[in-house]
Structure formats: C-alpha cells, structure tokens
Amino acid sequence: MGAPLLQLTNVTKTYGAGAAAFAALNGVSFEVAEREVVALVGPSGSGKSTLLNILSCLDQLSSGAYLFQGQDMSALDPRRRALFRRHLLGFVFQDFKLLARMTAAKNVEMPLLYLRVDRGERRRLALQALDLVGLSGKADRRPAELSGGQRQRVAIARALVARPKLILADEPTGNLDRHNSQEVMELFLSLRRDVGATLLYVTHDEHLAAMAGRQLHFEDGRVVGDDAG
Numbered sequence: 001m002g003a004p005l006l007q008l009t010n011v012t013k014t015y016g017a018g019a020a021a022f023a024a025l026n027g028v029s030f031e032v033a034e035r036e037v038v039a040l041v042g043p044s045g046s047g048k049s050t051l052l053n054i055l056s057c058l059d060q061l062s063s064g065a066y067l068f069q070g071q072d073m074s075a076l077d078p079r080r081r082a083l084f085r086r087h088l089l090g091f092v093f094q095d096f097k098l099l100a101r102m103t104a105a106k107n108v109e110m111p112l113l114y115l116r117v118d119r120g121e122r123r124r125l126a127l128q129a130l131d132l133v134g135l136s137g138k139a140d141r142r143p144a145e146l147s148g149g150q151r152q153r154v155a156i157a158r159a160l161v162a163r164p165k166l167i168l169a170d171e172p173t174g175n176l177d178r179h180n181s182q183e184v185m186e187l188f189l190s191l192r193r194d195v196g197a198t199l200l201y202v203t204h205d206e207h208l209a210a211m212a213g214r215q216l217h218f219e220d221g222r223v224v225g226d227d228a229g
C-alpha cells in the first residue's frame with residue numbers, strides 16, 4: 001500500500017450539550033492508504049453515517065484530528081471545505097439523488113459545472129463516464145426512464161467524472177435487488193482501478209462487505225474490529 005490518504009486520530013463527534021450530550025463517535029482512530037478499499041460495517045446507530053459526514057467535511061469533528069493527504073481538515077474554513085469536496089471527493093448515496101428533470105448526461109455533468117469546465121468538455125467527460133459504467137446508450141434518458149440499477153450507475157458516473165481521490169458511499173446498493181446489488185458493487189469497486197480512487201462504503205450486507213480488502217467494524221461510536229480480507 002502507498003502513503004496514507006487519510007488519518008483519523010481519536011476523533012469524537014458529540015451531538016447536544018450537557019446532560020443531553022451524545023457521542024456518536026467516541027475516539028475513532030484509523031488510517032486509509034491511497035487506493036485502499038474499505039467497507040464500514042456495524043449496527044444501525046453505531047456512527048457510520050456520522051463518520052462519512054466528517055470524512056466528507058459536511059460536518060466537523062468535536063475533538064481529535066482528521067488529516068487528508070497530511071492536511072488538517074478540521075482547520076479548513078467553509079470555502080476550503082467546499083473546494084475539497086469539489087476537487088477530491090465523490091459521493092454515492094443509497095437513494096441515488098439524481099435530478100429528475102435532467103438527463104443522465106446532465107446529472108453526470110453536475111460536478112464539472114461546479115469546477116467551471118466548459119460545456120463541450122463537460123459533455124465529453126460525462127459521456128466517457130457513462131461509457132465506463134456501461135450506459136453509453138442512455139445518456140439522454142431521464143432517471144424515470146431508467147431502472148434502479150441503471151440510476152445508481154448514473155450516480156456512480158457522477159461520482160467519478162471529476163476524478164476524485166476519495167469516493168464515499170452510504171449503502172450504495174441498499175435500494176437494489178440482490179442481482180443488481182452485486183453488479184453495482186462490482187462496478188463501484190472497479191473505480192479503484194479505473195479512476196485510481198480510494199473507496200470507503202457503508203454496507204449492512206456481509207457478502208458485499210467481504211468484497212472490500214478491509215472491513216472496519218463499528219459499535220457504539222468506536223472501531224471494534226479492523227479485518228483484512
């Protein structure tokens with residue numbers, strides 16, 4: 001494995017204050033290397049989504065340190081956090097979060113719009129990303145004209161189009177049937193090779209978790225297991 005892409009040291013996240021304070025993360029430490037693939041597993045309420053929010057800089061930690069490529073992320077101002085998300089991060093959601101009125105290609109172009117890539121280049125890169133996820137013929141379809149598996153493929157194309165370093169996914173196959181789950185997960189995992197990205201995904205499915213090279217087990221806001229294989 002290469003140099004660490006990210007390092008968490010004793011990270012806590014507390015919601016509320018005083019007697020009502022609740023530690024959703026309670027001293028989490030781990031490193032993830034460049035191009036590693038990690039499944040986050042654990043019961044509901046164990047802190048997995050809270051962790052994704054912190055890794056994506058949508059939320060800030062209460063104490064501890066989060067370094068990304070050696071840089072202290074907790075020190076970034078909101079503008080730099082937004083730039084981090086635009087340039088270095090891709091995200092895949094359980095419920096796809098596609099814009100219903102836009103075509104597949106326009107959905108995939110969205111991250112490039114924020115990066116001010118010009119129109120022709122946006123279209124070209126979006127078609128390339130759709131090709132990579134096996135949807136070259138569907139560029140001008142709207143989400144309602146696509147199956148669940150195809151919608152998530154569009155969302156994966158959107159997550160990879162700006163070539164991020166890190167791609168996070170929160171139960172990316174949670175809304176799909178078994179067959180589509182397997183296919184979409186294989187596609188997601190191929191981004192490590194095709195995009196050179198580091199992948200972290202939450203799943204409740206043991207079989208899908210086993211497809212990652214490493215499983216981090218969460219319980220009560222802590223890492224209780226870190227298994228390879």
Ligand code: ADP
Binds near residue numbers: 022024042044
């Ligand atoms: P998981 O993703 O593993 O199901 P979460 O990270 O969503 O777990 O939640 C961890 C714990 O933190 C849960 O007990 C949840 O109720 C609590 N929690 C999450 N977000 C908030 C919030 N905004 N305010 C208060 N408590 C929260």
